[in-house]
Amino acid sequence: MYNTADVIIVGSGVIGCAAAYYLAKKGVSVIVLDKDDSIGNGGSSRNGGGVRQSGRDPRELPLAMYGVEHMWPTLSEELGIDVEYHKKGNLRLGKTEKHKEILQGLTDRAVACGLDVRMIDGNEVREINPYLSEEVTCASWCATDGHANPLLTTLGYYKNARALGVRFITGEEVVELQKIKGKLKRVVTKKNVYEGEKVIVAAGYESRSIIQSVGIDVPMRAELIEALVTEAEPKMFEQMLGTADADFYGHQTDHGSFVFGGASGLESTAKDNGKMITASITAPCICRGIMKYIPKLADAKIVRTWAGYEDICIDGIPVISEVEEVPGLILACAFTGHGFGISPVVGKLLSQMATGEETMLDIKEFRYDRFHANI
Amino acid sequence: MTMENIYDRAITLGEYVPEPDDDRIICRCEEITKGEIRRAVHDGMYTITEIRRYLRTGMGLCQGQTCAKLVKSIVARELEVSPAVLEPATSRSPMRPIEMKIFAQEAKEVGDNV
Numbered sequence: 296m297y298n299t300a301d302v303i304i305v306g307s308g309v310i311g312c313a314a315a316y317y318l319a320k321k322g323v324s325v326i327v328l329d330k331d332d333s334i335g336n337g338g339s340s341r342n343g344g345g346v347r348q349s350g351r352d353p354r355e356l357p358l359a360m361y362g363v364e365h366m367w368p369t370l371s372e373e374l375g376i377d378v379e380y381h382k383k384g385n386l387r388l389g390k391t392e393k394h395k396e397i398l399q400g401l402t403d404r405a406v407a408c409g410l411d412v413r414m415i416d417g418n419e420v421r422e423i424n425p426y427l428s429e430e431v432t433c434a435s436w437c438a439t440d441g442h443a444n445p446l447l448t449t450l451g452y453y454k455n456a457r458a459l460g461v462r463f464i465t466g467e468e469v470v471e472l473q474k475i476k477g478k479l480k481r482v483v484t485k486k487n488v489y490e491g492e493k494v495i496v497a498a499g500y501e502s503r504s505i506i507q508s509v510g511i512d513v514p515m516r517a518e519l520i521e522a523l524v525t526e527a528e529p530k531m532f533e534q535m536l537g538t539a540d541a542d543f544y545g546h547q548t549d550h551g552s553f554v555f556g557g558a559s560g561l562e563s564t565a566k567d568n569g570k571m572i573t574a575s576i577t578a579p580c581i582c583r584g585i586m587k588y589i590p591k592l593a594d595a596k597i598v599r600t601w602a603g604y605e606d607i608c609i610d611g612i613p614v615i616s617e618v619e620e621v622p623g624l625i626l627a628c629a630f631t632g633h634g635f636g637i638s639p640v641v642g643k644l645l646s647q648m649a650t651g652e653e654t655m656l657d658i659k660e661f662r663y664d665r666f667h668a669n670i
Numbered sequence: 671m672t673m674e675n676i677y678d679r680a681i682t683l684g685e686y687v688p689e690p691d692d693d694r695i696i697c698r699c700e701e702i703t704k705g706e707i708r709r710a711v712h713d714g715m716y717t718i719t720e721i722r723r724y725l726r727t728g729m730g731l732c733q734g735q736t737c738a739k740l741v742k743s744i745v746a747r748e749l750e751v752s753p754a755v756l757e758p759a760t761s762r763s764p765m766r767p768i769e770m771k772i773f774a775q776e777a778k779e780v781g782d783n784v
Contacts, residue, residue, distance in 0.1 A: 332717055332757060333719040334717075446723035450715065450724050454713050457679055457680075457714045462678070462680040463679040463680065464677055465679070465717075466677040573762070575763075579776035594769050595769070596770075597767065597769075597773050598767045599729070599763075601762055
């Protein structure tokens with residue numbers, strides 16, 4: 296089997312798999328490489344499944360809105376696999392005046408971008424979701440937000456891309472990119488060399504060391520956050536929940552279990568052994584947060600906890616960009632913990648960039664060279 | 671196949687051939703059958719981790735303590751490799767399902783819990 300393709304994608308997360316799928320649909324040959332043994336074993340399989348528009352940076356909002364309008368509603372049909380997408384709204388909850396200020400600011404900025412989101416009081420919150428405690432005094436409400444199953448979305452894109460002839464190779468760690476005659480051509484792994492006309496690097500935080508081999512950097516850091524899942528419970532509510540204080544976020548899945556993510560607040564200084572391992576203090580902290588908002592869940596049993604890295608960009612939005620100094624290189628990284636909700640859109644944009652088409656949305660805000668020193 | 675090339679997902683496994691006991695339930699917590707597991711392998715799910723995320727095998731209340739070995743042997747047979755080639759399913763905290771209100775008390779002194 297040949298090690299050459301029109302496009303080489305580094306990273307088999309939901310972004311890489313979606314890009315591979317949309318490229319294969321255009322008849323482009325694609326090889327996807329991942330250093331992990333399993334497909335999509337980073338953030339794509341570890342996130343809370345939010346498909347949100349509210350709470351996003353205004354620069355990112357057009358991507359999120361396009362996804363909710365044009366891609367998520369038909370994705371299950373497109374992939375022939377139920378990705379459990381539900382468009383039942385997002386409540387971002389607040390308890391104090393300070394929270395209300397934060398939520399009002401987010402809401403005003405989103406409304407200015409044309410999103411239908413509004414502030415509601417505690418009573419209206421409990422009309423939408425009667426399980427929320429009296430402590431909740433306000434929320435931002437976006438009725439067109441929702442959630443989906445990130446595991447099935449990632450593997451659904453993978454399955455379909457593979458069926459269309461994309462060659463996926465896991466356990467294949469990329470160590471270096473190489474230019475030939477001024478143009479990016481080679482992707483060197485620990486074991487092999489691959490060649491492509493375009494190379495998409497969508498490898499989360501690890502993108503950084505890979506693109507450094509051609510002199511490019513993205514100012515981001517990796518932060519380990521955690522999530523947990525309960526046993527299956529009777530159906531309670533369908534909205535995605537978050538809080539102004541970022542105590543937790545999550546939703547009830549089709550399976551009946553609740554998936555919640557959160558943090559202890561000590562993550563940025565955590566001793567990092569380079570492994571995605573949970574800390575003993577985090578899940579209990581998330582539980583305390585959840586119980587204050589949803590007292591009825593106090594008896595729900597936690598069956599599993601896990602951790603995953605966010606690739607946090609210095610300015611809070613991703614880099615989705617071609618690179619002038621390295622013709623052929625396309626970056627898709629630094630998604631800062633909100634990549635899943637926009638993954639179908641980004642996958643499609645990447646397929647357009649790699650084939651030289653005009654992108655369906657303006658992506659200049661996500662350029663790689665937008666970072667500058669203070670003075 | 672060998673351990674090396676189960677990672678090249680382009681290598682095809684040949685036609686999926688139904689077997690008479692495909693409807694036998696293997697993962698009892700999540701009610702996943704042998705046939706569903708075999709089909710998932712043909713859909714490209716070559717590792718235990720991918721099978722779990724695709725089908726929910728071993729993701730229920732017992733966390734795979736009952737079915738992990740059976741699932742592994744079915745996947746290995748479908749891939750025509752030794753089960754030893756496949757990674758074990760990841761064990762995750764807590765070891766037993768635990769109520770949120772109990773789990774939440776980790777910061778309290780032991781005496782408080784008596």
